[in-house]
Amino acid sequence: MSTAVFKPRPDQMGDNNEKKTSYLTAGFNIRSWLLTVDHKRIAILYLLSLTFFFFLGGMFAVLIRLELITPAGDLMQAETYNKMFTMHGVVMVFFFLIPSIPAVFGNFLVPLMIGAKDLAFPRINLLSWYLFMFGGMLGFAAIIFGGVDTGWTFYTPYSSTYANSNVILAALGAFFAGFSSILTGLNFIATIHKMRAPGMTWFRMPLFIWAHYATSIIQILGTPVVAITIILVALERLFHIGIFDPKLGGDPILFQHLFWFYSHPAVYIMILPSMGVISEVITCFSKKKIFGYEFIAFSSLGIAVLGFLVWGHHMYTSGQSIYVSLVFSVLTFLVAIPSAIKVFNWTATLYKGSVSYDAPMLYAIGFIGLFTIGGLTGVFLATLGVNVHVHDTYFIVAHFHYIMVGGAIMGYMAALHFWWPKITGRLYPEVWARVASFVIFFGFHLTFFPQFIVGYLGMPRRYHAYPEEFQIWNILSSAGASILGLGYLIPLIYFIWSLKYGERASANPWNAKGLEWEKADSPPTQFNFDKTPIVDQEVYDY
Amino acid sequence: MSTKETALQHHFENLDQQFEASTLGMWAFLVQEILFFGGLFAGYIVYRNWYPEAFHLGSEHLDVFLGTVNTAVLICSSLTMAMAVHWAQKGDKNKIITFLVLTFILGAVFLGIKAVEYSHKFHAGLLPGDGFIWHGEHGDQVRIFYSFYFVMTGMHALHMIIGAGILIHLIVQAGKDRYDANYFTPVELFGLYWHFVDIIWIFLFPLLYLLGRH
Amino acid sequence: MSQHVIPTRVYYTIFLALMVLTSLTVWAAFQDFGAFNNVVAMGIACTKATLVVLYFMHVRYSSKVTWLFVITGIIFLFILFTILMGDYLTRGWQVLPQSW
Amino acid sequence: MFKEFKFFPEQASTLAGEVDLLFYFLIAVSVFFSSLIFFLIYVFAVRYRRRSEDEKPQQIPGMLKLELAWSIIPLILTMIVFVWGATIYFDSYTPPKDAMEVYVVGKQWMWHIQHPTGQREINELHIPVNQPVKLTMATEDVIHSFYVPAFRVKKDVVPGRYTTMWFEATKTGEFHLFCAEYCGTKHSAMIGKVVVQEPAAYQDWLSGGTQNEPLEVIGEKKFQQFACQTCHADKPNSRGPSLVGIFGESIKLQNGQSVVVDEEYIRESVLEPNSKVAAGYKPVMPTFKGQVSEVSLLQITAYIKSLAKGGSN
């Protein structure tokens, strides 16, 4: 790579060469946002859309929890309830969590962290946001026109033959969101390979970048399979082509294979970026080099690769061959090891550090705790004998909420708080942020811990009404959910507040290491750096 | 300004970096495509293994002659595309255009033949769906064969149609002198895409047309 | 741009090879090699695909990263095929009750 | 209400204890690792809290031995769990020879259960205690899943084929039966109970029902109703093979391969008659797809099974 000094072309320079324009002030009309190819502005577009989808999904969660306070199905019809959890799952997974960190923070930070002026394909980046929005609109239309009731897993033949809700719309929504995700991954891969600043060797890259690299691999290798599967389901519904229809000789279990071939790796799309965030936050707030850099970096790749070999652990009771179940089980245990490595290394990083408790750090520590619990219960599920009992019960629901809400969203919150000053140039009120993190942490446990118990007791998931003996745990859970919901509202308020009233942030408010802090302004200028940075330091050189 | 300068996008250091990044991006896209078609191939393998007889029966009703001709046409178009890239590397504008146009024509011929085949199948009632007609055994299973036939070749044809659209764009751009020996990235990338589509057909042809012959 | 320019002669050779292989596969389809019918057909198809990838798509002259990408794609495809078929081929082996 | 503050479900089958034991082991492992991690984080966070802004902590890049230790120890533990879990799983898939057979058909949104003696019940399953029971299950529509938490067993019921499961109840009483796979609007109403009785009480129940014709007899009627016997007559030169004594045997097929005649094969032969034709016969049998329900199919199967035990028609 050459070390040429970057000279903006005349037409790209701000009107005033002395006073540098930040990316936020580079243009104010709608067009400068909707047609922007600046990765940072696209990140903001994503941030806004994802926030909307998160609260939409959360609204469905609130309705679910309200219904489940009493054992009888009294608040809504069974059909409505089924639509609630389906749309909750679909919105949260496809329209919030899968894009979440990559599309917002990955977009914003990947170029900044490796010293590039933008992602490799800025226009494709914008296209991916439009695809996402188009998918989101289709999904939203599916909701408006009466909803879907297949569960987020779209199992055939229910989805392909029996359901009479808006399956096709929702499925197409997921399809387009999927393509957006593929394009994001593709962009990251090309960028990370080819656009690192001089001196930014692979092993000087922040772990956030490694995590995104691994995530991109999954996005590229996994998403297309589910995309074609979704098309087949749509065709099955429209024309009865027979591929998933047992009445015509099709095999419904084939759908499950193809679905999980993507959707298991997809859970790592959700968690790996969070793990990348945690590595950044932990090092910064303990002022330490990360413990075992290579191990964390390679464990990301390990998770990405091994993650493709274990999809059948969702199908132990489905009637697949018990011998493949065996293989899937052993491989699932293997994929737990790289996660274990990460958890231990983060813990070790704190040792002899200089640990402070700013809000991002609180979320990061929360992440480690909750991810550990969620992950360890994942190990329960991977165990053949135990899985048979807990499969499709609330034990599963608890497991994945611990990882997705407790893990992935904690990571998302940590990222929001950590990079908020960089993104907006403003500081948020620290006290409120700490309070919110405790409310969320407490509400979270109250919501989801009881679900482990009620799940092992045998309460099946996707139940609109349930036997009375399970009620006590459900009441606790619903109580927790209301605290949790409140907890998410607090940050929404103070973040918006800070945009206008927050203190102005310096370029590096946390004294963190990394190009985005040390070489770029808060908020960064339109082209990130005045001149291409040259990296001569090791990573996390605290 | 020369092509070289206008072609360099602001966020790259130089044309080499831009070219390498674009090619890599294209390869990543093709890997994605492999798995996209891979899902279909996986399903195909499963059912072929389950219902070998029905798949043979279904395959016998495809037209090997047209299939073979189409394979040849597609390979020719791959050659012309490779030549287009070759002349782009050398910066010969007229030859680029000639070979791109040839590629386009061959692609169109392929799609034309495909359309003829489709209409035969359509009139014979072999379009999977409620109107599917099969006089013989294993009707439902043969329907699954035809579902794969139509979805796989349909997805392939869709890729060809998109490719044809891009070809037109490339021809126009080449006409405007946008490509020279220093900058021909779009031609190169499109070449990769076109060859990939060819490879898919290389597999579809024996899997769909030839399996019931002996 | 720095890129290996392949002489047209190579392209014509590959083209010829592809055409020959196409005729071969059509011919082979009408012969009966018993259990090897599929092996022959797929073998020829893979050869053809490899030629296209190596020469028409220049992978033979490309960087290691390109190789890595191509191979990764293929490996993951085979992961999908193998494990999937692993299910279908061993489903019949269910430990069946011998109660009769 | 406090009576309901239960943490663990009742153990009512031979399997339940085994599953719970492994579950406790997993809890122990998890509690150990999570406490370890929480404890360390707590200690480090407190002991090394930032005291001044310009502190310069000592940098530690990593340590190979530690990395190996915390990769290998969990690996070993998980492999133990794997083998343990796999053993239980395989046991739960191998029904004992003397298992009593019951047929289950799921459909939106009820469980239809048939006993070999001909009793039928909806959403209830009566079984005797201390007796292994094997279920052969089919569904008329979508995927369902037969789940009895107190027995720790669950198995999906998949359209287009049979699935089987077995258990042995160790306690009398009534236990929840749930449909665990989402199957549409009334998924949560597709519930019922398993009634485990003392053998004597069970016999009483058996003789109390209204319909007391054994399953094979009903099956025989269906066999005649669909006119199966016109071809499958047990005499030479019939158009179809005789079905007497073939169940459980291996027979030769037209294409030279051979298959064991089991439930699945019978099912396939009725619905897709010409995919596996017995050697020496022509593929002339019409399909009964769409005409015969899963319930009748199981009855016919029971009849054919009974022919294996020396019965004849």
Ligand code: HEA
């Ligand atoms: C972000 C999402 C995410 C992540 C990261 C994971 C991670 C894991 N998951 Fe989870 N999972 C889901 C989301 C996720 N899961 C969802 C959404 C479902 C349900 C889908 C549906 O049906 O709707 C599901 C379902 C699910 C099942 C199927 C259950 C069923 O339906 O029957 C299984 C079974 O094996 C499983 C296992 C695991 C395992 C082993 C991991 C591992 O990767 C976890 C590894 C982490 C650790 C192990 C913790 C840290 C390690 C230590 C502290 C060291 C000590 C470790 C040991 C001793 C092992 N998950």
Ligand code: HEA
């Ligand atoms: C990223 C993924 C994600 C996230 C973040 C969540 C978040 C939550 N989920 Fe969700 N969930 C899934 C993914 C997710 N879930 C999936 C995939 C399923 C399976 C679906 C299926 O079976 O198909 C599922 C299913 C599921 C169920 C099981 C339904 C069933 O099987 O019948 C339940 C039940 O409690 C539940 C609850 C919750 C709760 C309480 C939250 C909370 O964390 C939500 C908190 C957020 C808010 C509450 C919104 C913000 C606040 C307000 C709008 C303010 C107003 C509200 C109040 C003051 C109360 N979820």
Ligand code: CUA
């Ligand atoms: Cu039947 Cu759920």
Ligand SMILES: [Cu+2]
């Ligand atoms: Cu999984």
